Amino acid sequence: MTELRTETEHRPADGHEATMLLERARAEVDPVLRAAVGTLPGPMRRIARYHFGWEHADGTPAAGGSGKAIRPALVLAGASALGGPGARAAAVRAAAAVELVHNFTLLHDDVMDRDTTRRHRPTAWTVFGDAAAILAGDALQALALRLLAEDAHPAAPAAAARLAQCVIELCAGQHADTAMEGRPPRDVTLEETLAMAEAKTGALLGSACAVGALYADAPEADVAALDAFGREAGLAFQLIDDVIGIWGDPRHTGKPAGADLAARKKSLPVVAALTSGGPAAAELAALYAAPHAKEDLERITLTVERAGGRDWAQALAADRMARAMQELARAVPDPEAAGGLLALAEFVTRRTT
Amino acid sequence: MTELRTETEHRPADGHEATMLLERARAEVDPVLRAAVGTLPGPMRRIARYHFGWEHADGTPAAGGSGKAIRPALVLAGASALGGPGARAAAVRAAAAVELVHNFTLLHDDVMDRDTTRRHRPTAWTVFGDAAAILAGDALQALALRLLAEDAHPAAPAAAARLAQCVIELCAGQHADTAMEGRPPRDVTLEETLAMAEAKTGALLGSACAVGALYADAPEADVAALDAFGREAGLAFQLIDDVIGIWGDPRHTGKPAGADLAARKKSLPVVAALTSGGPAAAELAALYAAPHAKEDLERITLTVERAGGRDWAQALAADRMARAMQELARAVPDPEAAGGLLALAEFVTRRTT
Numbered sequence: 001m002t003e004l005r006t007e008t009e010h011r012p013a014d015g016h017e018a019t020m021l022l023e024r025a026r027a028e029v030d031p032v033l034r035a036a037v038g039t040l041p042g043p044m045r046r047i048a049r050y051h052f053g054w055e056h057a058d059g060t061p062a063a064g065g066s067g068k069a070i071r072p073a074l075v076l077a078g079a080s081a082l083g084g085p086g087a088r089a090a091a092v093r094a095a096a097a098v099e100l101v102h103n104f105t106l107l108h109d110d111v112m113d114r115d116t117t118r119r120h121r122p123t124a125w126t127v128f129g130d131a132a133a134i135l136a137g138d139a140l141q142a143l144a145l146r147l148l149a150e151d152a153h154p155a156a157p158a159a160a161a162r163l164a165q166c167v168i169e170l171c172a173g174q175h176a177d178t179a180m181e182g183r184p185p186r187d188v189t190l191e192e193t194l195a196m197a198e199a200k201t202g203a204l205l206g207s208a209c210a211v212g213a214l215y216a217d218a219p220e221a222d223v224a225a226l227d228a229f230g231r232e233a234g235l236a237f238q239l240i241d242d243v244i245g246i247w248g249d250p251r252h253t254g255k256p257a258g259a260d261l262a263a264r265k266k267s268l269p270v271v272a273a274l275t276s277g278g279p280a281a282a283e284l285a286a287l288y289a290a291p292h293a294k295e296d297l298e299r300i301t302l303t304v305e306r307a308g309g310r311d312w313a314q315a316l317a318a319d320r321m322a323r324a325m326q327e328l329a330r331a332v333p334d335p336e337a338a339g340g341l342l343a344l345a346e347f348v349t350r351r352t353t
Numbered sequence: 354m355t356e357l358r359t360e361t362e363h364r365p366a367d368g369h370e371a372t373m374l375l376e377r378a379r380a381e382v383d384p385v386l387r388a389a390v391g392t393l394p395g396p397m398r399r400i401a402r403y404h405f406g407w408e409h410a411d412g413t414p415a416a417g418g419s420g421k422a423i424r425p426a427l428v429l430a431g432a433s434a435l436g437g438p439g440a441r442a443a444a445v446r447a448a449a450a451v452e453l454v455h456n457f458t459l460l461h462d463d464v465m466d467r468d469t470t471r472r473h474r475p476t477a478w479t480v481f482g483d484a485a486a487i488l489a490g491d492a493l494q495a496l497a498l499r500l501l502a503e504d505a506h507p508a509a510p511a512a513a514a515r516l517a518q519c520v521i522e523l524c525a526g527q528h529a530d531t532a533m534e535g536r537p538p539r540d541v542t543l544e545e546t547l548a549m550a551e552a553k554t555g556a557l558l559g560s561a562c563a564v565g566a567l568y569a570d571a572p573e574a575d576v577a578a579l580d581a582f583g584r585e586a587g588l589a590f591q592l593i594d595d596v597i598g599i600w601g602d603p604r605h606t607g608k609p610a611g612a613d614l615a616a617r618k619k620s621l622p623v624v625a626a627l628t629s630g631g632p633a634a635a636e637l638a639a640l641y642a643a644p645h646a647k648e649d650l651e652r653i654t655l656t657v658e659r660a661g662g663r664d665w666a667q668a669l670a671a672d673r674m675a676r677a678m679q680e681l682a683r684a685v686p687d688p689e690a691a692g693g694l695l696a697l698a699e700f701v702t703r704r705t706t
Contacts, residue, residue: 043532076471108491112484112610131465131531134487135524138461138494142524146517149510157502157510164499171495172394178484294382338682 018347025073045137077340078212091215098143107137166207173199205234225331232324239317258297273309280307371700378426400489423485430693431565444568453497519560526552558587578684584676611650626662633660
């Protein structure tokens, strides 16, 4: 449920295809998204428009972007890979539904995590209050599933069921995350942290691809393979995002430097470092248990790296990407047809190399 | 989104048909509800089972009831009235979906309203924390719409769209309610309080009836009339519930005496009293503005009554019920067929007479 925190203008030149796919997805999905949000009752509409970056807090129009459209792009690329342009065109509404679900979880996560900044702006709950942000999130979930219920495409019910089940998994993932926050760092295992990341991030990327496959009328085995592709790529995404959260440039992440470490977040590189067993692990455990001091952040960052947290995360991200490629090749053997999904997955993981 | 707060054992004898319908609905819907909740991941399942009264906080089985099943009973009665026993049997899953939506809103409302007691037990957020209760609510909404997405009945997509749209209205109603709480009592109009009550309570009762009509393959005019019937009865329901919230016996309401007044809630009888214009209205405004003192509760209760709040609420409840009957007669002219819906609507409003 995390937003990718780097800026597109810093992408390497070979991300061109992905950038084009993202921009095209944004251009196709945004009108559906804006029209859907436009049907919400006044206050819900206002909060949603603020959250998407379309309006300032006072309701005046804003030019801000509403995220990278990775998930809608995956829906459209999945439909296109298995069903061609016709399936792609039919899946635009479903792509908007997936984006609505993503944004519902962002609204709620920010309330629960007390995160104050999102996409370089104050989060909705800091502007409108907790109750308003919770309700706007509730309304966006309902809007997402209403869009699919109103879609006459034969794939719509299966897509709705899959997306609803994904929401349940996202909730379980976020619950595991918040429950983990309250536990001593030493008690948290790498296995449960990975399971949490898969539920929080992998599930929705997988569902996005699977929904695309459903709109291509693909057989269940291919739908499952695209789901697995998205899940594996999603875990790679999360690993890289956690790396960026620790070692990324705050000018690009939109978050203060070291915010994850200052909040003593048990992100994947941190848990890997804590459970690595060496002297750096013990040092990190002591640092993480100590009261929060700003001058410690640099030392913590270094200790996570010395304990192998950064290398581990990057190696596992590469491994998960390799698995994602296998799943993709299974569902879409034609490299030409698979190109869009491949480009999007690579776009996500290329960012730190 | 309020639970009716009186106990069934105190019903008058002529509520027999309604009681039977409620018990039958509970018996038919509960297995579907329990099976659906059983598919949730561990922690979400546990919170949901606690909330429904099926388990204690420690996970051991509880015999507690999970509410009166008014909404599922309305779905089934609506289907039966317009489509007979076949439609009724086909609508059981949809009835469970409506009950899940209702309970999702209860979980979230309790978090926002900081209500600590529900159905005579500590609310879920007091036991599991805010984040867990929010997430369990999110999961129940998703589960409701998943049930409908998985339902092969031809009415399922229209029912899902209607229920999702209803959730959006419920959110707007709850938002209006929470926004109203922060405003000076004198600024709140009766009109907006009625609109809020219709969105918060009328919308879901109306949708329950409409969903039943959809499963009976009823023409759109009849679906709309049953929706209006449920809305009008729902507003009567809320008026009576507000009356019970002020003048009801705490042994039956499951809430401490005068809790609504102590919290300075702008319930319908209170706003009617505040806007009634007489000397009692001015006295009530002064009392409501003063710091909360327990000994004032009796005086506030009396002043709301003297300002006409109680009589107004009961008269308007009767008026709304009359309108509900008109809508019902339009959709279901045969009194025999309309009997179930009529009995349920009367059950709801008979409680204070």
